[in-house]
Amino acid sequence: MGITTSAVSISSSADGLFHPTYAHDLDRALRFIQEHDQFLVVAHVNPDGDAISSTLAIGWLLTLWGKSFTMVNENQIPGRLQFMANTDNVIIHEALEQANAPAFKAVICVDCADYDRIGSIKEWITSDVPLLNIDHHPTNNRYGSVACIRDNAAATAEILFDMFAQGKVNLDLDVSTMLYTGLLTDTGGFRYSNTTPHVMAIASALLAIGVDGNDIADRLLEKMSFAQMSLIQKGLARLAFSDDHRIAWLYITPEDMVETGALNEDLEGLVNYPRNVEGVEVGLLFKVNTNGRIKVSMRSAGKVNVAEVAQTFGGGGHVRAAGCTLTDPLDDTIKAVLEQVKQRL
Numbered sequence: 001m002g003i004t005t006s007a008v009s010i011s012s013s014a015d016g017l018f019h020p021t022y023a024h025d026l027d028r029a030l031r032f033i034q035e036h037d038q039f040l041v042v043a044h045v046n047p048d049g050d051a052i053s054s055t056l057a058i059g060w061l062l063t064l065w066g067k068s069f070t071m072v073n074e075n076q077i078p079g080r081l082q083f084m085a086n087t088d089n090v091i092i093h094e095a096l097e098q099a100n101a102p103a104f105k106a107v108i109c110v111d112c113a114d115y116d117r118i119g120s121i122k123e124w125i126t127s128d129v130p131l132l133n134i135d136h137h138p139t140n141n142r143y144g145s146v147a148c149i150r151d152n153a154a155a156t157a158e159i160l161f162d163m164f165a166q167g168k169v170n171l172d173l174d175v176s177t178m179l180y181t182g183l184l185t186d187t188g189g190f191r192y193s194n195t196t197p198h199v200m201a202i203a204s205a206l207l208a209i210g211v212d213g214n215d216i217a218d219r220l221l222e223k224m225s226f227a228q229m230s231l232i233q234k235g236l237a238r239l240a241f242s243d244d245h246r247i248a249w250l251y252i253t254p255e256d257m258v259e260t261g262a263l264n265e266d267l268e269g270l271v272n273y274p275r276n277v278e279g280v281e282v283g284l285l286f287k288v289n290t291n292g293r294i295k296v297s298m299r300s301a302g303k304v305n306v307a308e309v310a311q312t313f314g315g316g317g318h319v320r321a322a323g324c325t326l327t328d329p330l331d332d333t334i335k336a337v338l339e340q341v342k343q344r345l
């Protein structure tokens, strides 16, 4: 195979993409993994493509290096992501009858903008346990004993590719598929502004290893479950706009979920509909959970920094994609979020 990870260097890509300490951070992350054993590998709650890909890719490296480890997530892995190798080996915290902690001596946290994003698994982790934090969220506060953060990386999977390249690790098809999936999902199918030359160089290297890009795109971007389509119907029927049409939003109730048989994973992509309307600067999705808490997903066309909006409500994320959870009733929540968005328009 002509192309390997070494063909994609972190010193030869676009100017300004890499902080001078990035190579050093990757080395520290690699050293952390070499020096410890018995890992707990965890990503954020309600995991997306990048969270699961990154969890699995770390697990793949740990297996390669003969380390023992447990992969865990707070919530179920969306069915559409289960085509990746070893998804069966990820323990689901919410499905455990007794949430007894497995034995571990170090933690690797991937794609978690802040420590709370681990969910209730953090109750297993005491402050004396060494923790490696690998992430690409600008709102990451560098928690943990070693932080490897590049906030202009499109995905945590991109940082992991760089880390593998830095450590001269040869990738097989399984891990290449994981990394490609993380890149594909966090770039919206290589369409968002985070799709840099470096991202495309990595995707190219992964395709050269044999990744079936068409199959993954079909599974994750094209195919829709019947429930997902029914949910879109319900959501779009409620699409609402601000007077100036620069903010658009919709909401989903627990009843919608029951009536359509939808799972949380079927909400994927719904927030893009309001955002995609011409002239709309911010698209919002309000998902009311059965416990009354409301998960807000925010997408920006670029003018408004929605990470900032989310942070005012205790959430976080990226400039163009962010989220938070509120406890007020739906009407009040919509009003409060619209107010914060309007202030930034």
Ligand code: 5GP
Residues within 6 Å of the ligand: 044, 113, 114, 117, 139, 296, 297, 298, 314, 315, 316, 317, 318, 321, 322, 323, 324, 325
């Ligand atoms: P989504 O709307 O798809 O759930 O999330 C969009 C982005 O915002 C993702 O990068 C996600 O990690 C981040 N995000 C969503 N909800 C929260 C939250 O409650 N806290 C933080 N810190 N980030 C969030």
Ligand code: MN
Residues within 6 Å of the ligand: 050, 051, 111, 136, 154, 155, 156, 186
């Ligand atoms: Mn991510």
